[in-house]
Amino acid sequence: MGQEKILDFVLDNLKKVFFPEEWIRLDLSVSKTELLAMLIVDRYGEVIMSQISDYLNAPLSTTTGLVNRLVKNGYLQRERSEEDRRIVTIQLTDKGKTMMRELKATIESYLERFNALLSAEERQLLFKIIMKIVNELSRKDPDAENHEKQDHFLRKIPIE
Amino acid sequence: MGQEKILDFVLDNLKKVFFPEEWIRLDLSVSKTELLAMLIVDRYGEVIMSQISDYLNAPLSTTTGLVNRLVKNGYLQRERSEEDRRIVTIQLTDKGKTMMRELKATIESYLERFNALLSAEERQLLFKIIMKIVNELSRKDPDAENHEKQDHFLRKIPIE
């Protein structure tokens, strides 16, 4: 397949790239952004509003609205911190925890489906290639530096 | 890397999956949906409103608003068909064509960057793997059948 055909292939599949939620069958009751917010809460157990904002690269005003919705719909709960009363901490409710469990189960079933398609060598090489590409992409990312300076958190998961 | 670590890796990168436009540096002056509309116009040269609606899986009322914006901003032009005066045909303006050219150039430069990272064998195997995964994903897609029955268009690009 030549370079031009690859370009055509990419263009024909740009919709899938732009709207992955349509082909990844995660029939979600929350929006993509809401899911990401819940994800970060799930991964840290408890977060503060600013951490969600940082993670989403969104202003606090946006996060307030987002969390309002998730609280109203029973996925998150707010709590005013006692040590620093400016701070509001956010946790998952039981309903929220259940949803995250289901999300993980869905993703795992996808991973298994893909794994089944590939041989051990293919799997390994694919992993290597993905890492190369991820590194290449983050290398030229100007956010990389800006972001490091004043982070509320950001944990790096060491791979391999 | 074990299955669980892969899950963590996926979860940690879910944001990149959900919002690819943030790491694909396509500083766009139009929204994702608008870009997709322009893409389909570009690929067919001239389309009708219903074709855009079909492609976007959106009702015509949505498409009208979308095209209004793109016309107002000078990317598209409307024309009433003479053969069937109910039909409105859409084309790219020069400004729209320029934007699409730039989009393609950007994507090509990404492809080249990735290509440079991979050996010939890696490239080939990656292609094979992508095809396997794309096939697997589309295999279980219920839309696949529904869509075929009454399409305004939909061209399949034969790969390889």
Place this chain on the structure above:
DNA sequence: CAAAATACTTCGCATAAGGTACTATTCGTC
């Protein structure tokens, strides 16, 4: 030729996202 179907548009509403201004609390420093 009248009724149905097609291709769109208009209008009004709902939601999401973000900017600006505001409140409450804590920190810094004198």
Place this chain on the structure above:
DNA sequence: GACGAATAGTACCTTATGCGAAGTATTTTG
């Protein structure tokens, strides 16, 4: 320990997007 600056959030308002329902114009069909 008091007062201004900084921090953490919220409230309010505006804009953009998306869609349903109803309406218009044109073509098809029986």
